[in-house]
Every structure is written in C-alpha cells, then in structure tokens.
Amino acid sequence: MTETTSSVAPPAPAAAEKLKFYGLWIGAAVVLLLLPKLFSSGGSLTTFSLIGISIIFSLSYNILLGQTGMLSFGHAVYYGLGGFLVIHAINIIGANKLPIPLPLVPLIGGLTGLFFAMLLGWVSTQRSGTAFAMISLGVAELVASSALILRTFFGGEAGISANRTKVFRLFEWSFGPQIQIYYLVAGWTLLAVIAMYALTRTPLGRMCNAVRDNPERVQFVGYDPHVVRYIAFCFAGFFAGIAGALAAINFEIANSAYLGAVQSGSVLFATYIGGVGFFIGPIVGAIFVTFLSLGLSDLTQVWQLYFGLIFIAVVVFAPGGITGLLMMHRPLLKAGTFGRVLPSYLIAFVPTLAMLIGLILATEIIVFHAVHSGDDSNIKAFGVPFDAANRYLWAMSAILLIGGYFVARRTWTMVGHAWDEATSGAREKGAVA
Amino acid sequence: MLELIVMSTLNGVLYGMLLFLMASGLTVIFSMLGVLNFAHASFYMLGAFFGFQISRWFGFWPALVIAPLLAGAIGAAVERYGLRRVHKNGHVAELLFTFGLAFAIEEVVQIIWGKSPVDFRIPPVLDFPAFTIFSTNYPAYKMFMLLVSIVIFAALLITLKKTRIGLIVQAALTHPHMVGHLGHNVGRIFMLVFGVGTALAAVAGVIAGPALVTQANMAGLLGPILFVVVVVGGLGSLPGAFVASLLIGLVQTFAVSMNGSLSGAFGPLSPDYAATWLADIWNVTIAQIAPIMPYVLLVLILIFRPMGLLGTRET
Amino acid sequence: MSTAIELRGVEKNFGITSVIRNVSLTVAQGERHALIGPNGAGKSTLFNLISGYMVPSTGSILLRDEVVSGLPPYQINRRGLSRSFQVTNVFANMSVWENLRCAVLWAAGYRYTFWKNIDNLPEVRERTARILSDINLTARRDVPAGLLTYAEQRALEIGITVAGGANVILLDEPTAGMSHAETERAVELIRRLTEGCTLLIVEHDMSVVFGLADRISVLVYGQIIASGTPEEIRGNPKVREAYLGEEAA
Numbered sequence: 001m002t003e004t005t006s007s008v009a010p011p012a013p014a015a016a017e018k019l020k021f022y023g024l025w026i027g028a029a030v031v032l033l034l035l036p037k038l039f040s041s042g043g044s045l046t047t048f049s050l051i052g053i054s055i056i057f058s059l060s061y062n063i064l065l066g067q068t069g070m071l072s073f074g075h076a077v078y079y080g081l082g083g084f085l086v087i088h089a090i091n092i093i094g095a096n097k098l099p100i101p102l103p104l105v106p107l108i109g110g111l112t113g114l115f116f117a118m119l120l121g122w123v124s125t126q127r128s129g130t131a132f133a134m135i136s137l138g139v140a141e142l143v144a145s146s147a148l149i150l151r152t153f154f155g156g157e158a159g160i161s162a163n164r165t166k167v168f169r170l171f172e173w174s175f176g177p178q179i180q181i182y183y184l185v186a187g188w189t190l191l192a193v194i195a196m197y198a199l200t201r202t203p204l205g206r207m208c209n210a211v212r213d214n215p216e217r218v219q220f221v222g223y224d225p226h227v228v229r230y231i232a233f234c235f236a237g238f239f240a241g242i243a244g245a246l247a248a249i250n251f252e253i254a255n256s257a258y259l260g261a262v263q264s265g266s267v268l269f270a271t272y273i274g275g276v277g278f279f280i281g282p283i284v285g286a287i288f289v290t291f292l293s294l295g296l297s298d299l300t301q302v303w304q305l306y307f308g309l310i311f312i313a314v315v316v317f318a319p320g321g322i323t324g325l326l327m328m329h330r331p332l333l334k335a336g337t338f339g340r341v342l343p344s345y346l347i348a349f350v351p352t353l354a355m356l357i358g359l360i361l362a363t364e365i366i367v368f369h370a371v372h373s374g375d376d377s378n379i380k381a382f383g384v385p386f387d388a389a390n391r392y393l394w395a396m397s398a399i400l401l402i403g404g405y406f407v408a409r410r411t412w413t414m415v416g417h418a419w420d421e422a423t424s425g426a427r428e429k430g431a432v433a
Numbered sequence: 434m435l436e437l438i439v440m441s442t443l444n445g446v447l448y449g450m451l452l453f454l455m456a457s458g459l460t461v462i463f464s465m466l467g468v469l470n471f472a473h474a475s476f477y478m479l480g481a482f483f484g485f486q487i488s489r490w491f492g493f494w495p496a497l498v499i500a501p502l503l504a505g506a507i508g509a510a511v512e513r514y515g516l517r518r519v520h521k522n523g524h525v526a527e528l529l530f531t532f533g534l535a536f537a538i539e540e541v542v543q544i545i546w547g548k549s550p551v552d553f554r555i556p557p558v559l560d561f562p563a564f565t566i567f568s569t570n571y572p573a574y575k576m577f578m579l580l581v582s583i584v585i586f587a588a589l590l591i592t593l594k595k596t597r598i599g600l601i602v603q604a605a606l607t608h609p610h611m612v613g614h615l616g617h618n619v620g621r622i623f624m625l626v627f628g629v630g631t632a633l634a635a636v637a638g639v640i641a642g643p644a645l646v647t648q649a650n651m652a653g654l655l656g657p658i659l660f661v662v663v664v665v666g667g668l669g670s671l672p673g674a675f676v677a678s679l680l681i682g683l684v685q686t687f688a689v690s691m692n693g694s695l696s697g698a699f700g701p702l703s704p705d706y707a708a709t710w711l712a713d714i715w716n717v718t719i720a721q722i723a724p725i726m727p728y729v730l731l732v733l734i735l736i737f738r739p740m741g742l743l744g745t746r747e748t
Numbered sequence: 749m750s751t752a753i754e755l756r757g758v759e760k761n762f763g764i765t766s767v768i769r770n771v772s773l774t775v776a777q778g779e780r781h782a783l784i785g786p787n788g789a790g791k792s793t794l795f796n797l798i799s800g801y802m803v804p805s806t807g808s809i810l811l812r813d814e815v816v817s818g819l820p821p822y823q824i825n826r827r828g829l830s831r832s833f834q835v836t837n838v839f840a841n842m843s844v845w846e847n848l849r850c851a852v853l854w855a856a857g858y859r860y861t862f863w864k865n866i867d868n869l870p871e872v873r874e875r876t877a878r879i880l881s882d883i884n885l886t887a888r889r890d891v892p893a894g895l896l897t898y899a900e901q902r903a904l905e906i907g908i909t910v911a912g913g914a915n916v917i918l919l920d921e922p923t924a925g926m927s928h929a930e931t932e933r934a935v936e937l938i939r940r941l942t943e944g945c946t947l948l949i950v951e952h953d954m955s956v957v958f959g960l961a962d963r964i965s966v967l968v969y970g971q972i973i974a975s976g977t978p979e980e981i982r983g984n985p986k987v988r989e990a991y992l993g994e995e996a997a
Contacts, residue, residue: 006887008877008878008880008881008886008889009845009873009874009876009877009880010845010889010890012867020568067527069525071525071528071529073532084513100827119588123732123735124735124985127739129524130463130468130469130524130528130668131664131668133469133528134469134660134661134663134664134668135664135731135735137657137660138657138660138661138728138731138732139663139731139732140728140730141657141725141728142725142728142731142732145724145725145728146725149717149721149722149725150714198865199862201860201865201866201867202861202863202864202865202866203853203858203859203860203862203864203866203869204860204861204863205849205862206846206849206850206853206866207853208862209839209841209842210839210842210845210850212841212904213839213840213841213842214837214838214840216837217455217833217837217838217839217908218822218850219800219820219821219825220799220820220822220825220830220831220909221822221825221850221851221853221854221908221911221912222822222825222826222853222854222855222912223854224820224822227860228860231860235862237445261653261657265532265536268529268532272529302540304536304540305537305540305541305544308533308536308537308540309537311529311533311536312533312534312537315519315522315526315529315530315533316515316518316519316530319519319522319526334923357734367544370544370545371544371547399892411822415591429859
C-alpha cells in the first residue's frame, strides 16, 4: 500500500472495532439461543418465529427499496411462491422418503424465489421509479390471480398443506414442537441477516446505492443500471423465498394470501416504518410491526385503521422511519448537546399525547356509533372501559383533540428551535458535517 | 355470434369509458404533480358509497352531483394538507402516502358501511330496457352511464382546449418540467387539478355503483387495473390512457363472454398428460382468465413497448 | 497520430428543429480540444451524442476507429470514454469516498461482483485514495456529496469523471459558476488529471480555453464554423464576427 493510500483512505478498522463487530453477531446468536429460556410459552415462541420470518422478509424488501431505490408493491409473489413450493417439496420428500432434512428445505423456497425473480425481474426492472412500482403491482396481480386459476398446484381458496414431521429426520429432530421450529427460524434468520449485511458491503451492494441515488450517472461510470436493478431484484426474490418457506413450514400450509396484495403491503409497512435508510431499520420495523399487529388486535377492533394512520404519520413526519428518528440524535449524543432538546421533547410530549388520546377516543366513539349503535354503550378500548354515549366524553375528546393539536403545534415549533440550536452546538464540536 | 359481438362491444366501450373517467384524472395528476395517486380508486369507491348514502337521504340525482363534489373536496384537502407536506421527501414518499391513504380509506369505509355489499339500486326512472337487440334487453341505465361518461369526456376535452387552466394542463402533459415555472398560483392549480381528478373518479363511482357491486373491496379490485391502464397507455399520456381504457374494457368484456378452453378446442385429441398435471391450464375457460387479461397485456406491452402504447417518458 | 474521436456528418433533430447540423470533427489522440460557441449552439447536445446519452439522427461517431453511435452510455464508457456534466451530477446521499469508489469499480474489473468485500480490494482503495487526494477533498472524505460546497462538488464531478481511468475525457463547462481563484485551481486540476489523455472540453471562459487547449472548434447554430489552433481561431474573421466579436472588442 502506498503512502497516500494509508494517509487518505479510511483507516482499516482497529482490532477493538473488529472485535466489537464480530461480538455483535455472536451476541445476537447468544440472544437467539437464550430467548426461549426466558420466554418459554408456546405463544411467545410463535411470536418470535413470526418475527424472525418477518425480519428476513423485510430485509429482503429493503434490498429493493432502501438499497436500490425500487418501490415494489408485489414482493409477496416471491415469498408466496417460495412457500407453495416448499409445501409441495415437504409432501414429495415425505412420500418418497428422500434424505433431505427439514433445515435444508427453506433453501428450496429461496431457490424458487430466485427462479421467479430471474424470470419476472428482467421485464420488471427495465424501468425504475413510479413505472417500476406499477409494474410490480401488475405482475403481482397476475401471479395472484393465476394462482386462483391453477387449482391443482395452488389448492384454490383453501390452499395446500403438509406435515413437516414426515420429513427425513436428522438427529431425531421431529420439528413437531414449536421450540424446534423456533430454532430453525432463528438459525435461518441469523444466516440470512448476515448474508444480506455482507451483500451491502460488496461492489454490487455499493452500485445498488449508486443506482438508487443517480441511475443516470451510473451509466457514465460503466454500469448498466438495469442489470444492477435486476441482480438486486434476484437477491431480494431469493431471500423473500426463504422467508416464505419458513412461514410455510411454521404454519404447515400455504394459501393464496401468501402472495396477495395484503402480504405485499404489510412488508412495505414494516420496512418503511422501521426505516429504509439503515440496515437495521427493517429489523426494527419487523419487530415493531409484528408486536403492534398482535398487540393492537387485542386492544381495539379497528386496529388496522390505526395501523394505516401510523404508516401515514411515519411517511409525513418521519420519512426515515423509527431508525431514522433515533439515528438523527446520534451526532447530538456524541457532542453532548442532546440535553438541549430533551426539555422541549418533554414539553411537546404532553399536548401531543393529549391530542392522540383525543383522536383515539373520538375514533372509538365514532366507530361505536357507526357499527354497533344499538348495543350497550359501555365499551372498552385499549383496556380502558368507557361509556360511548356519554356526551361529556364526546366533548372531552373534541377538546383533547383540537386543543391538543394547537398546543402541540406550538410546542413542536419549540422543538424545532431547540433542535437547530443543539445541531449548531454539535457542529461547533465537529460532530456534524 | 353477432349478438355476442354487439353486446360485448357495447359493454366493453362502457367499461372502457368508466375506466377512462378515472384514468384521465390519474394521468393529469401524474403529469402535473409527478405523483401517481395510489388512492385514486379509493375516491371512486368513496364516490360510490357517498352516492349510496346521499341517494338514500335525498335521492339519486342530488347524489350524482353532491357525492363527486364531496369526494373532490376531500381530494383537494388531501393534496393541500397531505401531499404538499410530503412533497419535499420525494416521489417515493408521495406514492407511499397515497398508498397509506388508500389503506386507511378502505378501513374507514369498512367500519362505516361494513364488509358486505350495500343495496345501491338503479333509480326507478332509469330502470327499464332501453332497446332490444337479438331478443336481449339492453338496460337504460347502462345507456345513461355511457351518456354521462361521454358528456364528461366532451366537457373535459373542451376544458383542455379552450380554457386557461386547460392550456396549463396541456403544457404540463407535454413539458412536465415547466410546471415549476408557472408562478405564484401553482399551489392552487395543483389543488384544483387533484380535486377535479378525484371528483371525476367519484362520478365514475356514483354511476357504476348501482350497476356493479358497491362494496368495501371495490377500490382494491379496480385500482390495479387502473394502473395497468396508465402504464399500458404510457405514463402521462392522455390519448394513451384513452386508447388503453377502451382496449382493456373491450378485452375484458369479450373474454368474459367466451367459453372456449384448450380442451374444448382440441377435444378428443387432448394428450394424456393434459388430464393430469396440466388439467388446470387445459380446462380453464377464456371467461375464467378474463381477470388476468389486463395483467397479461401489461407484461406483453412491457416486453415489446416498455414506454407504453403512446408514452414518451422514461419515468 | 491516430484519432481518438471522430464525428462524420453527425446531425441531431428534435422534431423539426435541427440542433446539430452536419458536424464533422476529428480529435487526435492526446490532444486537448476545446469546443466553444454561444449559448444554445448545441455544445452540450454534441457531448450527449458523443457519450451515448443521445443517438444521432444521421451520421456516425467513432471512438478510436470503432463506431460507437447507437451504443448505450455504459458501453461507450467501458471503451474508455468518460464525461462530466454541466449541472453537477453526483451520488448525493453517498460520501465523497463512496462516490469516487463507485467510479473506480468497473474499470478495476469488479463489475457486478457480489462475493467480495469492497473494503478488501487494495487496488480499488489505492486508486480511490489517489483520486481523492488529487482533487483535494481528503478532508471531506466522509461527507455526503450532497452537502459539499459548489466548488467541491465540481471537483468531485471531475474526480468521478477521471476515476475510471478513461483516456478520452469530456468535460462540460467544468469551471462554470466559479470565482476567478477557483477557476485557476480547477484548470490546474484538469491539467494534472488529464495528463496523457485526450481531452474535449466545453468552456465559456476564454482564458481557460486559450490556456488549456491545443486546438479549438467553434460551434454556432449546430455547425462547426472553424477549427484550428488557438492562434488560428483568434485570427479567424468568421469566428470574430460570430462569436468572439463582443469579447474581442
């Protein structure tokens, strides 16, 4: 290495940093191993399995959206086809006593996703931006509608099922109990996350980012943006296929909902809410959205509406997602000026919370009167019982909502000022570029 | 056979005109604001449900006027208070915003009117057969639908050719980058265009509601076809959207009325394997694949004419 | 001396407007050739045609005796031609370092590689570091390109253009909008970075043109009205009339 390189290039990571880096992965592995010891109920194991699947799926989606700048409305196609193929594979393996153990079966799903991504991707990735989004939607509708016509393979409305315990056994693991499925999912999640992280650090991964930023200029440094998008699309299909396979193994069934618009929409929600700008974003999103959909559905009937509103709020107010919001604060924390925004946060928190409570209360009251107007008006939402017919409550929700909005708007202006001050403080200390 | 062709052509043109009512708004909004309104079909749905509710209270004719105005007002508000805020975060954020909006509107409609179809009836004045061809009665309401869409089509054409706003919209269609230089009232024009576009979709909803099924999933069913129309026609091309609307209207209507299948065509000549693992493909009728025809068309267009039928623009 | 770029009867029409009319031009290998002309003469269009961004309506363009007109930009770039843009055109969300590295990758032979860690490619690292120090942005290495000052972005623009090691370089108004001192530094930079390369440059600043170019072509209304050494161009009455008139006065 020449003298300029060593003085100019980013320094190679020090031993301590490398240790921290590998320690992170080992730590993640240890956590995954120990989780079932802490939460051993069947319900939590199922939740963890779902989260693992969702993490792989969301990260695969972010290869498209976050890394390469392709907004897809049809990513579930590759997830679903992976799932269907795996159910068929399990049945074939079981019937013919093939020596393929269950832990290898997700690979079949991955290869299925890869195959279909290679097949459909070349046409889809010819254009980027809005055209790509519409095309992905059209292709997804094509596949989803075809699935309903090809009943022998896709099993019509009911779908097809399989018995995972009938597969060739290795070390007497039957994969009947959820705990074994959990470890299967956890293992594949860790592998897939590492692989997808590694992908971002390859020449292809960097060119994906370049295509996202400026596809025009990419052409003038020797790359065909179509090819870059296509390869990224294939990788996304591969990992989506693995996620679909794991879901199929987990539920022992695959049906048309796997490749439908709802599935495509929810992976978009999870990824975007988590944050597309950082590798960890989709992981955060997958965890958050899985808990949210499980939790909200217990708390209120109209949880999907809240879910949609949360998504819209993220798009409008926090385009970087949860991770983006948190990462914004890193330079402030580094420079030690975070303390300057904290009080304004606390002040803004009160009216914002009041506004949200007002909004929720109003929504629940309106929903009650729209849906069950004749029933008993003593209802319960978010675990709080109240009387939906109570006029004082109506007034209160209106006051909270409207009053909260106006006060909150003023306090958020304060937050803005505090933020500018803290950032310029951080800039003086050199923590911000 | 002739009967089939005449009926299917009539129905196909009608369906195509309805599609164009929506696709025209979508196209103009895309050209001017640069955002493909994912929630466009949701405004069609809102139109149908508002129409249903208002016709219950005041009758069909007031509903035909009030429902689109209401939906258009909501559309204008969405542009003013939603899209305009998101604009600075780029086109992906705008598209996602309308996507979230479509999701939320569907939820709200489901909460208020439930998941099952509502009883939105054809007004009695129009509930008679308009004429009889080949012993089949053609309903007057369908002729009314055709009439409304043609009147609006003509009005749109005149607005585009003769008014100042129309000229601006035309300029935006051919030179999208120029929109930014329109001057201080650009915001109001955007709001107006978005409002009118969504109101047009709502008109389609009100008149289609009684003839088709008014249900909370109608936006989800129609939305993707609408996007096929604008991509097949060529993003941002109004004539393209018109041609593609009629094309898809006709293709789907004709496919639905045909019963042929491969096994029917080959009959006893069917190879043995056709009865087993190819059975699905072998026995499916053209009518059954009608729903996927628009998407097949989309893929074919993308392979042979990636810009769309009359499109010129890259993105 | 062999030719680097050759244009044979190139025309470009947009609808009924012809922007480039029957242009024939030869740039020899190793030559520094400047393209001058009033605004709207079609200089940028000519660049777009040569670099493959647009396809000529008629005529052909040759790069080292190989016809390249009709090829997409990346094919032409792989054949050793690189261009910069008049309006800065960088990867705005990526750091300066990443910007330059992306420009190095293809030429270094890594193409669509997805099985190697990008940080473990010594030759890519070395070349990126050299370009970085050449364009004097070492201190701004980790800053996103979108946050650079205008002059820094222009330097990065040139850096990206030369990073791939192409030996035919097209620069589209590299000093536009710069102060006098910045222009002087930029010219020095261009001179240094394009050493041994063929250079075709569009420039408005006459001091830059006459200081840098071996030969000059004058483009007016889509036609080349004169081509020659700086002395010849300075003395050409047609050029003085059509273009230099106001500045020579």
